[in-house]
Amino acid sequence: MIRDVDISISPEAAACDGSILKAASRKAGIQAESFTILRRSIDARRHDIKMQMRIRLYAGEKKPRFQPVAFQSSSGRKAIVVGAGPAGLFAALTLLEHGIAPIVLERGKDVHSRLRDTALLSQKGVLDPESNYAFGEGGAGAFSDGKLYTRSSKRGDVGKVLRLFVQFGADEEILYDSHPHIGSDALPSIIENMRSAILSHGGEVRFSTLVTGLIRKGDETIGVRLSTGEEIIAPVILATGHSAKDVYRFLDSSGYALEPKGTAVGVRLEHKQALIDSMQYHAEGKRSPYLPPASYSFVTQVSGRGVYSFCMCPGGSVVPAATEKGHLVVNGMSPRSRRGEFANSGIVVEIRREDVEGDDPFAVLRYIEEIERKCWNPGFAAPAERLMDFIDDSPRSGVLRTTYHPGVIPTRLDDVLPPLVASSLREGLKAFGRMSHSRFLTNDALLIAPETRTSSPIRILRDDGMKQGRGLYPAGEGAGYAGGIVSAAIDGTEAALRLKGDYYGQEG
Ligand SMILES: Cc1cc2nc3c(=O)[nH]c(=O)nc-3n(C[C@H](O)[C@H](O)[C@H](O)COP(=O)(O)OP(=O)(O)OC[C@H]3O[C@@H](n4cnc5c(N)ncnc54)[C@H](O)[C@@H]3O)c2cc1C
Structure with missing residues (x-):
């Protein structure tokens, strides 16, 4: 007999298989021998914190084994x-499922070499424009927090993306946690395992390989041109992310259809993790060892404009995510344990197309670039201001200790952010303070600017009436149809399926 049952138990009981089995069997009124967890979330609305779990019980039945996705070696189809970010890697894996050999072209280095380059950037302020937090194997997702939460479940099979992550080495917990997360320290080996699967089934992965143009024949894209002059002929999935501005430029100059797209910009906010724990778990002192480091999620409207927290990294650090000298961008990441002393989150303001000057495809990008340039300091030091100093607009104290390695420079953030962003942020933060009974609003928290690459400021059009023609499949965050690891992975998967349908029919 198989039976699904919902239970609500203490975090301590939820950490013990025997207690879960006992609680679930009692609730279902059966004597089960084994179980799997289908869903798990924390209910911290009251002091008495509970784990809400959906459990599948097996009584007299065998628990099914994890079913890996099977890949086929190619039969001459390519x-x-x-781009080897989440969109590109999942596109490549999907092609392999259908016996089509992917030729993956990545401008950056392999994920391990990237570790050295990102360390050099963080610790010495030296940027390699082709190997950094955005460019290289794994894309922007490689050194992320690896949060896999997404709202794009209607667009594709989120479960399959998560199962593939598990197949390549992620913990099975991501299959049932309500806010799954892998961790920046666990991601590199998962990405390497994906590469091995691609290579062992006849695919290719080429690093330090910069695509500088597309080759067209009539209205069909038939291949790509590399910076070395080499040409490769096959249909193209373009999954280059939102930091590849050179790609938008060569698409525009070759007549492909682009449009400007709204995005969101703001700052990273860094608190002590202990404060967030006490705010969310209603307790002073040390967090229970059975509870994970707490996170928060806030959203409000300021004069009809969205202001929200974004990409929260409990126990994490703030990192320099720029791809060019003279531009500053910050972002956040955290290791699997999330055991760091600080919590950080993006706090961002919605920017609409009509907020910026011009309506050409690059209008929103120009707005963002201006902020990045204004915030830049030698060595990638970031402008920063304490939270209450910013809210009261009365800079009075120096900055705080921070996880941001290149260092911070005390700055009145109103001097480096556009007035629209600064004023909306200020009102938004006040609203978050009211929602959290003001505990959130402390001068022991630091705002670090700027968080500008939350989503693409340009969309590469891909549906009807497009000038794109056949043979080009823009995918992932850079195409403007996805934001985040899972939605980029889903979008890459969908692009691969469209390519397969158009070029290789129903076979395979
Ligand atoms: C520090 C950080 C933390 C993040 N944390 C999270 C998180 O926890 N959860 C989450 O969901 N999202 C997170 N994100 C966002 C997430 O990483 C992106 O949404 C996601 O990686 C987008 O995937 P993509 O494949 O579309 O593009 P990308 O990941 O940007 O990959 C594009 C790839 O294309 C390559 N490329 C670009 N141009 C060329 C060219 N001309 N020739 C060859 N190759 C090229 C790039 O080098 C890159 O590897 C984070 C981002 C950063 C920077």
């Missing part, structure tokens, strides 16, 4: 995938 496709180009530009």
